[in-house]
Amino acid sequence: MTTTHARARLVLGNWKMHGNLAGNAALLDALGTADPAAHCQFGVCVPFPYLAQVQQLLEGSSIAWGAQDVSKHDKGAYTGEVSAAMLVEFGCTWALVGHSERRSLHGESDQMVADKAAAALAAGITPVVCVGESLDEREGGNTLGVIQRQLAPVLALGADALARMVLAYEPVWAIGTGRTASPEQAQEVHSAIRVALQGLGVPQVQVLYGGSVKAANAASLFAMPDIDGALVGGASLVADEFLRIAAA
Secondary structure (H helix, E strand, C coil): CCCCCCCCCEEEEECCCCCCHHHHHHHHHHHHHHCHHHCCEEEEEECHHHHHHHHHHHCCCCCEEEECCCCCCCCCCCCCCCCHHHHHHCCCCEEEECCHHHHHHHCCCHHHHHHHHHHHHHCCCEEEEEECCCHHHHHCCCHHHHHHHHHHHHHCCCHHHHCCCEEEECCHHHCCCCCCCCHHHHHHHHHHHHHHHHHCCCCCCEEEEECCCCHHHHHHHHCCCCCCEEEECHHHHCHHHHHHHHHC
């Protein structure tokens, strides 16, 4: 669909529920020494308890950081929730919203994901809105229908909001399974997303691919015209592997 690639490249690591103080420090030191941001925009999304550590270790570096979720509420009696204003105090650039694990394990609806994205934007944080289909949905030929449904309330926020977001396509069947969508399968979905964005006048929005991204397949994925980078899971916990993805 897109013939040239003028959009900035972005590689984000999602640590999921991994990490400890000593291991985090070693990983971030290795990343900082190599400066992966020389190749692309670069960042890590870490568990809430480690945001203070990451802020301290990365402040002043070219590596940005963010959270793996955010509440749709500003404040109040919402035990266990973390607001966007709280994330701002820890220097977060990004907040993942609608990751497939949040949708499936915590029952987050498409509208809730859009509400969380809006809350992040209101605080000046860039939401990374995740969408993707299950294996049953793909095998049923409903991939694009699922993506359209998940994106509908996000697109309804309007062009001004969309221009300040990042989208991430992560086929559920490829997350943590070792299976990866082929570059052509991923491009098909990214192209459809790009058509929707162009229809709203925001073709510049970055659309990342997530789902068992590793150094071995990164270059072939990034060669696709509508894939602007990656949301990396397990491979982001291994400095050398993560750096090779960024270099791709």
